[in-house]
Amino acid sequence: xxxxxxxxxxxxxxxxVTVAFSSLLVQKINLDLGFIELRxxxxxxxxxxxxxxxxxxxxxxxxxxxxxxxxxxxxMEGLIATITRRVDRLGVAEPSIQLLGxxxxxxQLPGVEDxxxxxALIGAxxxxxxxxxxxxxxxxxxxxxxSVPGSYEDRETGLDGSNMARASAGQDPxxxxxxxxxxxxxxxxxxxxxxxxxxxxxxxxxxxxxxxLAFVLDGDTLVAATVQSAILAGNGQITGNFTxxxxxxxxxxxxxxxxxxxxxxxxxxxxxxSLGAESLEDALVAGVVGLALVxxxxxxxxxxxxxxxxxxxxxxxxxxxxxxxxxxxxLTLAGLAGFIVSLGMxxxxxxxIFERMKEELRIGRTLPFAIQIGxxxxxxxxxxxNISTLLIAGILFLFGTSTANSPVTGFAVSLMxxxxxxxxxxxxxxxxxxxIVGATALARWPQLFxxxxxxxRAAAPTSAAPPAPSAPSEGGA
Amino acid sequence: MGIVxxxxxxxxVSGLLVLASVVTLLWPPALKPGIDFSGGAALTVDFEQxxxxxxxxxxxDRIGHPEAIVxxxxxxxxxxxxxxxxxxxxxxxxxxxxxxxxxxxxxALIGLGGAQIGAFDFVSGVIGAENxxxxxxxxxxxxxxxxxxxxxxxxxxxxxxxxGTAAVIALAHDVLIVLGVFSILGKLVxxxxxxxxxxxxxxxxxxxxxxxxxxxxxxxxNVARYPGGAIAExxxxxxxxxVGRSLNTSITLLVVVATLLLFAGxxxxxxxxxxxxGVIVGTYSSIFIASLTLVAWEQGEIGDAFRRxxxxxxxxxxxx
Numbered sequence: 177x178x179x180x181x182x183x184x185x186x187x188x189x190x191x192x193v194t195v196a197f198s199s200l201l202v203q204k205i206n207l208d209l210g211f212i213e214l215r216x217x218x219x220x221x222x223x224x225x226x227x228x229x230x231x232x233x234x235x236x237x238x239x240x241x242x243x244x245x246x247x248x249x250x251x252m253e254g255l256i257a258t259i260t261r262r263v264d265r266l267g268v269a270e271p272s273i274q275l276l277g278x279x280x281x282x283x284q285l286p287g288v289e290d291x292x293x294x295x296a297l298i299g300a301x302x303x304x305x306x307x308x309x310x311x312x313x314x315x316x317x318x319x320x321x322x323s324v325p326g327s328y329e330d331r332e333t334g335l336d337g338s339n340m341a342r343a344s345a346g347q348d349p350x351x352x353x354x355x356x357x358x359x360x361x362x363x364x365x366x367x368x369x370x371x372x373x374x375x376x377x378x379x380x381x382x383x384x385x386x387x388x389l390a391f392v393l394d395g396d397t398l399v400a401a402t403v404q405s406a407i408l409a410g411n412g413q414i415t416g417n418f419t420x421x422x423x424x425x426x427x428x429x430x431x432x433x434x435x436x437x438x439x440x441x442x443x444x445x446x447x448x449x450s451l452g453a454e455s456l457e458d459a460l461v462a463g464v465v466g467l468a469l470v471x472x473x474x475x476x477x478x479x480x481x482x483x484x485x486x487x488x489x490x491x492x493x494x495x496x497x498x499x500x501x502x503x504x505x506x507l508t509l510a511g512l513a514g515f516i517v518s519l520g521m522x523x524x525x526x527x528x529i530f531e532r533m534k535e536e537l538r539i540g541r542t543l544p545f546a547i548q549i550g551x552x553x554x555x556x557x558x559x560x561x562n563i564s565t566l567l568i569a570g571i572l573f574l575f576g577t578s579t580a581n582s583p584v585t586g587f588a589v590s591l592m593x594x595x596x597x598x599x600x601x602x603x604x605x606x607x608x609x610x611x612i613v614g615a616t617a618l619a620r621w622p623q624l625f626x627x628x629x630x631x632x633r634a635a636a637p638t639s640a641a642p643p644a645p646s647a648p649s650e651g652g653a
Numbered sequence: 654m655g656i657v658x659x660x661x662x663x664x665x666v667s668g669l670l671v672l673a674s675v676v677t678l679l680w681p682p683a684l685k686p687g688i689d690f691s692g693g694a695a696l697t698v699d700f701e702q703x704x705x706x707x708x709x710x711x712x713x714d715r716i717g718h719p720e721a722i723v724x725x726x727x728x729x730x731x732x733x734x735x736x737x738x739x740x741x742x743x744x745x746x747x748x749x750x751x752x753x754x755x756x757x758x759x760x761a762l763i764g765l766g767g768a769q770i771g772a773f774d775f776v777s778g779v780i781g782a783e784n785x786x787x788x789x790x791x792x793x794x795x796x797x798x799x800x801x802x803x804x805x806x807x808x809x810x811x812x813x814x815x816x817g818t819a820a821v822i823a824l825a826h827d828v829l830i831v832l833g834v835f836s837i838l839g840k841l842v843x844x845x846x847x848x849x850x851x852x853x854x855x856x857x858x859x860x861x862x863x864x865x866x867x868x869x870x871x872x873x874x875n876v877a878r879y880p881g882g883a884i885a886e887x888x889x890x891x892x893x894x895x896v897g898r899s900l901n902t903s904i905t906l907l908v909v910v911a912t913l914l915l916f917a918g919x920x921x922x923x924x925x926x927x928x929x930x931g932v933i934v935g936t937y938s939s940i941f942i943a944s945l946t947l948v949a950w951e952q953g954e955i956g957d958a959f960r961r962x963x964x965x966x967x968x969x970x971x972x973x
Contacts, residue, residue: 237780291773292741292749292756300747441740443776451697451771455917462916466909473905509921510849516913517856517928520906521863524898527905528867531898557870560806561863567802568795568859572852575791582689582784587852591859 182615185608192605193491196498205502216504221456224501227508227586230456232449233286234294238439240279247279247437254432255439257425258302259283261396266297280442291446299441302394304337304433305330308371309388309400317388322397330390333371339364343430345423346413354423356399356414358430365410373406393433399426459512466516467493470523478530480624484613485526488606492522496597500590510583511590514569518594521565525602528554534626543619547610555603562599566592657889660945667826667942674833677840684832685839687734687847687923690785692778694738696758700729701767709733712761716754722843730771733762734845738775788851792828795855796821799862806866810873815950820865823943827861827934828854834930849924856924857931860906864899864939871895872944884951888944896940903936 199205204217217223220231228235240255241247247255256273263271263285272284288294307330311320320327341359348355360368372389379386379402390400401414418426471489474482496515500507533550541549569591576584614625623630656663678684688695698709706723709731713721720736739753749756755775762768804817831854838844871891879887907929914925949955 239779296743296747296749298747299743301745303745441775441777442780443774445774446770446772448769448771458916459913462913465916466912469908469912470905473908477901509917510852510924513849513852513913513921513924516909517860520860520902520909523905524863524902527898527901531895531901535894553874556874557867560866560870563806564799564802564862564866565859567798568855568862571791571795571798572855575787575794582848584848584852587849587856591856 182608182612185604186612189491189605189608193494196491196494199498199501200494214502216501221460222497222501224497225504225506226452226456227506227511228284228286228445228452229447229509230452230459230507231286232289232447232452233284234288234291234444234446235285236281236283236291236294236298236444237276237442238281238283238298239442240281240439241437242440245437249278250428250431251435251437252279252281254428255281255437257429258394258432259298262297262300262394266294281439287449289446289448291444295441295444299439300394302337302433302436304340304430305392306333306335306339306371307331307390307392308333308375309390311385311388313385316385317400317402320385320388321400330392333367335360335364335367335371337433337436339368340430340434341410343427343434345420345427347420348415353415354418354420356418356423356426356430357411358413359411362410365408368410369406369408372403372412375403376406379403391430391433393429398429455509459509463512463516467519470519474523474526477627478527478625479627480613480618481530481533481610481626484609485523485530485606488526488601488609489519489522491605492597492601493519495601496590496594499593499597505589505593506586507590508583508586511586514587514590515594518591518598521562521595522598522601524561525554525558525598526606528558529602529606530626534628537622537626537630538628540630543622543625544611544614546622546625547607547614551603551607558599558602562595565595569595655889656892656941657885657945657948660941660948663941663945664949667938670833671826671829674829674836677833677836678829680836680840682839684836685843685845686781686785687845687850688774688776688781689848690781690788690846692737692776692781694735694754694758694773694775696733696735696762696770696774697726697772698731698733698762699769699771700731700765701769702729704729704731704765706731708765709762712765713758716757716761718754718758740775784848784851788848791851792854792858795858796824796828799824799858803862803866803869807869807873810876812951815947816869819943819946819950820862820869822946823865823938824858824861826938826942827857827931830934831857831927831930835927838926844923844926847923849921850927853924853927853931856928857935860928860931861935861938864902864935865943867898868892868895868939868944869947872947885948888948892940892944899936899940903932906932 199216200222202217203219203223205214205223207214218225220226240252252275256275259281260271260273263273263283266285266288268285268288270286272282274282276282283298285294309320309328309330311317311328312326315324315327339361341361343356343358346355346357347353375387375389386402388400389403391398399414399416401416467489471486474485474489476482478485496518499505505511529550532553533546536546536549537543569588572584573588573592576582576588618624706725709723710721713719713723713733713735718735722734724732726732735754735758738755738758741749741753741755742751744750759770762770800817800821802817803820804813807813807816810816835844835846835850839846868891871894872888875882875887875891910925910928910932914922914929917925
C-alpha cells in the first residue's frame with residue numbers, strides 16, 4: 177500500500193515536471209482540444225512574455241479630463257477606442273491600452289522606441305468630420321470603403337464634430353433593430369438639411385451608386401450611410417445590420433470626436449530594445465549563478481538531502497516559469513526580483529525540514545522516520561511563514577495597482593506565484609523525492625542525510641558505516 | 654542561560670540603532686527621493702566617444718538643469734537624473750509647438766557626440782505624491798495585518814497577543830533600521846529610493862515576520878512540550894534550536910542577492926540593497942529582539958521598566 181502510494185506520487189511528480197519543462201521548451205504553445213483552447217508563447221526566451229523593461233518599448237500614463245471635469249465612463253471608452261485605432265495604424269505588434277482607476281490610461285507599446293512620435297500620435301485631439309462621400313464609378317455603396325483604396329472620394333461639408341449635439345444607441349420600436357441616433361446643433365440643422373436633401377437627390381438620380389453621408393474620425397470611416405430622406409430637424413438615425421454592441425461603440429466613438437477630452441501626460445518611459453536585452457542577459461546570468469551557488473551550498477551542507485532539495489529547486493524554477501508562461505504573467509525586472517525572494521522562501525522551507533531531520537537523526541531515529549517527523553514538525557512554521565508572506569504580497573498588489581502602473585505589482589504577482597509554488601514543492605515534491613530516496617539502499621547510511629556526525633558513527637568513515645539497525649520500510653507507516 | 658541572560662545588552666544595542674535611525678530620519682531629507690516619489694526624469698545614455706560626467710553636467714547646466722546628477726555606469730554609459738522635466742508643448746495635431754526639456758535634453762546630449770538614449774523615464778509630481786502616500790499606507794496596513802495574523806496563528810498558546818505584538822515590534826525595529834541605513838546612505842552617497850525600494854521594505858517585513866514565526870513556532874512547540882517550564886529557558890532552548898536554520902537561510906538569500914548585485918542594472922539595485930540590509934537586520938531581530946521581547950514581557954519586565962521612569966511611576970502610585 178505504502179509503496180503503491182509512493183509510486184503514484186512519483187508518477188504525479190514526473191507528469192507535473194514534464195508538463196512544466198515541455199511548456200517551457202515549446203516556444204509557442206498552440207493547443208486546441210475543442211473544449212479548451214490554449215495559445216501561449218512569444219519569440220522571446222523560453223517563449224515568456226517579457227515586459228517593456230526587458231523587451232524594449234514605450235509606456236505612457238495619461239490623466240484624462242481634470243478634477244473639475246472628470247470624464248464619464250463612456251468618454252473613457254471613446255478615448256480608449258480612439259487611441260487604439262491610432263496605435264493600430266502605427267503598426268505596433270501587441271499594444272495594450274488599459275484604464276487605470278476611473279480617469280487614467282496606461283498605454284504600453286512594445287518595440288516602439290520613438291516616444292516623441294508615439295506622443296504626437298496619442299496626444300492629438302480627435303477630429304470628427306461629417307463628409308459627403310462620392311463612390312467611384314463601378315462601386316456600389318457597399319463596396320466603397322476604407323479597405324478598398326480609391327473606391328471613394330470625400331468632400332468636406334463644412335460640418336464637423338463641433339456641430340454635433342449628441343449620438344446614442346437606440347432601437348426601432350416596431351422591428352426591434354438597432355439604430356444609431358444622432359442630433360445636430362440647432363444652428364447646424366439648416367446646413368444639414370441642405371446636405372441631406374442633396375444626398376437624397378442622388379439616391380433618386382443614380383440609384384445604383386448614390387452619394388453617402390459619412391462620419392469620419394481621424395481619417396477613419398466610422399459609418400457611411402445612404403440618405404433615405406432629407407433630414408430637416410437636425411436629428412436622424414442610421415439603420416443597418418448592426419448588433420446593439422456595434423451601435424453602442426459607434427455612438428461612443430462619435431461622442432469622443434464630438435467632445436474630445438483633454439489628456440495630460442503623468443509619466444512616460446522608453447527603453448531601447450538593446451538596453452532591455454542587456455538587462456535580460458544580466459538578470460539571466462545573475463539568476464543562473466545565484467541558483468547554482470544555492471544548489472551547491474545545499475548539496476555540500478545537507479549532503480544527500482541537499483541533492484534532493486537541489487533537484488526539487490530546479491523543478492521549482494521550471495514550474496514557476498511555466499506558470500508565468502501559461503497564465504500568462506508578463507515578466508519584468510521587478511517580477512524577477514519577486515521570483516528571487518520566493519526562491520529564498522523555497523530554500524528556507526527545505527532548510528527548515530532538514531534541520532528538523534537532523535535533530536531526529538541525532539536522537540537516533542531511522543532515516544524514513546526522521547524524514548517523516550522532520551516534515552511534520554517543519555510544516556507549521558512553513559505554513560505560517562508562507563501565509564504571512566502571501567498576505568504582504570497581497571497588500572503590495574493592492575497598493576501597486578490602484579492608480580499607477582508601478583513595478584510593485586509585478587513584484588507582488590511573482591512573489592505570490594513563487595510562494596504558492598514553493599509550498600507545493602516543499603510538501604509534495606521534496607517530501608516524496610526524499611521518501612523515495614530514503615526507501616532505497618542509501619537509507620543504510622543516515623550519515624549521508626545530515627551535516628553533523630551521528631552518535632556512535634562519528635568516527636567511522638561513511639563508506640564503512642554499519643548498516644542501520646532497522647529495515648528502511650519500517651518507518652513512514 | 655545563553656542569550657536570554659544578556660537580553661539587556663541586545664535591547665541596548667537595538668535601542669541605540671533605532672534611536673540613531675530615528676534621529677537621521679528626523680533630519681531632513683529623511684530619505685533622498687528618486688523620481689518615483691519626487692517626480693522628475695531619469696535617463697540612461699551611451700556615448701560613442703569617451704565622455705566625462707563633468708562634460709555632461711556642464712551641457713545640462715547650460716539648458717537650465719544645474720541640479721542634474723550624473724553617474725558613470727562604465728564603458729561610456731551614464732545615468733542622468735533630472736529634478737524636473739518640462740514637457741514639450743504640442744498643438745491639437747500632436748506636433749511640437751514649443752520645444753522644452755523633453756527635446757532640449759535630448760538635443761544637448763546628442764550634441765555632445767553620438768549619444769544613444771537607452772532609457773528615458775519621466776514621472777510627474779502627481780504620481781510621485783501618490784506613490785509616497787500609497788507606500789506609507791501599505792507599510793502601515795501590512796504591519797497591522799501581521800499583528801492580527803500572528804495573534805491568530807498563535808491563538809492556542811497563552812497570551813497570543815504578546816506573540817503578535819512582539820512580532821510587530823521586531824518588524825518595526827527592522828523597518829526603522831533599514832530606513833535609517835538608507836537615510837544615512839542618502840546623505841552620504843546620494844543613494845535615492847524608488848518604488849522598488851518600498852517593495853524591498855515590504856519584502857523585508859515579509860522576511861522578518863517569516864523568520865520570527867519560525868522562532869515563535871519553536872517556542873510554541875516547546876511550551877506545549879514542557880508545560881510549566883520557565884519561559885526564559887524555553888525561549889533560550891527554542892532560539893538555540895532554530896539559530897542554525899536562521900543563519901543558513903539568511904546566508905543563501907544573501908548569496909543570491911549579492912550575485913544579483915554584481916550583474917543587475919540600476920533600476921533594481923536599491924531593491925537589492927534593501928533586501929541585503931533587511932535580511933541581516935531581520936535575522937538579528939528574529940533571533941534576539943522578537944524572542945527576547947517575549948521573555949521580557951512574560952516576566953513583567955516591560956511594566957517594571959515603565960514604572961522605573963520617575964514621573965510615570967509616581968502617576969501610577971497616585972492613581973492607586
